[in-house]
Amino acid sequence: MRRSHWLSIFASALPLLAAAAPLPRFPPGAVWNQDVSRAPLAANSASMVSTLQGLGGWGAGDDFQIDFSMYVLQADAASPTVSVVAWPDADDYYAPDCDAPGFAFPVPAGGAIEGSPGYACDHENADCHLLVQQGDALYEAYAANVAGTSLQTICALRWDLTRRYPRNGRGEQCTSADAAGFPIAPLLFNADEVAAAIPVEGDIGHAIRFVLPNARIADDRYVHPASHGTLRTSGPDASVPYGVRMRLRADFDLGRYNAAARVLLRTMQRYGIVLADGGNIALTGESDRYTTAKWAALGIDEHVFVDGTPSPRVTDFEVVETGPRHVVTYDCVRNPDDFLLIDGYDY
Template identity: 35%
Template sequence: MRSVRTAVLVAAVALASAAAAAAAPLPGAPSCPVLPPGNVWNTPVDALPRHPDSDRLVRSIGLGDALHPDFSDAGRYGIPITVVGRATPRRAVRFTYAGESDRVRYPIPVRPRIERGSDRHILMLDRDACRLYELFAARRVAGRWTAGSGAVFDLRSNALRPAGWTSADAAGLPILPGLARYDEVARGVIDHALRFTASRTRRSYVYPARHQAGSSGDPALPPMGLRVRLRASVPLDGFGPQSRVVLRALRTYGMILADNGSPWYVSGAPDPRWDDDDLHDLGRLTGADFEVVDTRTLRNR
């Protein structure tokens, strides 16, 4: 009996430790957490129940569509991260969606790293203040910065955007906490959920999302904030070392629907050390290998 009680206690401690986990900080900002321990992004969902409408929601995203890593070694794909500091100049930004943007001065360096393509995200992590500044559709026009929208997040806080507000992402979420980063894969663990896109979404959102960008109220379509995980029965044999780390994260922490885009595109930061041949193996999986998580009991701890 004592050994049973001990086993239960050990299991409870392990569960508590998992719930209190925090994602690894960026190498360039080692003193800054990527959100507090127990934040919803950093909470395992492998033990949560399957959503009762999982089959229909997965089918609407794309049952036969392949998982796709939207990041690479050459920097052509992915959302780059720029680490800045208190000495970085703060610049005014004019916003298209000013009513839902944080209208402060943004620490944009002389040559910021801008995502290629139409979204043109700029992610700036202030290593001194542990604040995350994110811009969508950022451009410098005649010496002045403009953007579609912008948001600031205190990485030591669980605070969400106001209800109904966008961010630099359609779901009103921070982007950086949902990126696959090479430094995490190199240490063998991604300990947070990842960000992904779907081609059509519902005109609604679920926690922790704060904003929707849907095309229809059809309940078969996924809402922003939907959390999906890799099925426990999917074998990981035959995948390369980088892919296996990503897949273990998708099984344990899942991924959060954050924007409209190609189905099952998983976001990451570009890095010359990514092995594209390894990452392309992720395309062996399709929507049929995933299930929607029932997150109604999940909140920031």
């Protein structure tokens, strides 16, 4: 299970990147971009929700909080690169799940790793995700630290943003820089996309990543669109598994939240939230360090949903049907890069 720690964002003397592009997106029709507002519910939706609430609901004292420690960096063709290497003190590199060490990973000037002011990160005590888009490629790494010309990491991989991945992602039983095998950056939200949706009372057009404490996730199970779970969660089978897609109920009262918060709530009603990893802070938004819009100006902070009335609870959500549970084995079988499949999601 991955570590999740709330880290302070330190001021940095490094120059800022060029104006941020929108968060990386997969093509129309990708599972993350599918409207699930009318999708059928899992037969045991109510019991899973009830079990999760009985276990304590969200992390952080059942507060629906937001972590703003991740960055999504934009690299151009001239950006410097470092070579991916496995951490010398790591138990192992996630293989064949992640791409083999040795490939070039872009590190644009002025960038930073999650929760850090620059490219150095304490991977022993933090998740240290590094997320970089370069054209149609999305590079993501977990437990990352740049040392000289090397990127030390437990997992580094490239997502092809032009592809509609099959329902088991990069391959059955395969992890990624997120425990469920998901891409990370396309499931975040940032201040620019929220600001753009406010005037039209819209949404951000894709599902949102969320996390739960380990003991509240069903042990040894996952459902698609996840392709991986863990053998170290300790929640009962009746709770939600990795990959679960939860939809905010249509009758939830959005009226007492500000315009920016309503954008996110509408997104949760239309596209849902997907369980990506273990941790204590439920939601993950991108830091506004590199965005034009700023969270403070939008009236958004880590407690915007905690302070609202009513505040979203697990019982305000329902579970969308996405298929049977898979038993976790860790026996990753990667899909070929040219693998083509109509995903079969009947939303």
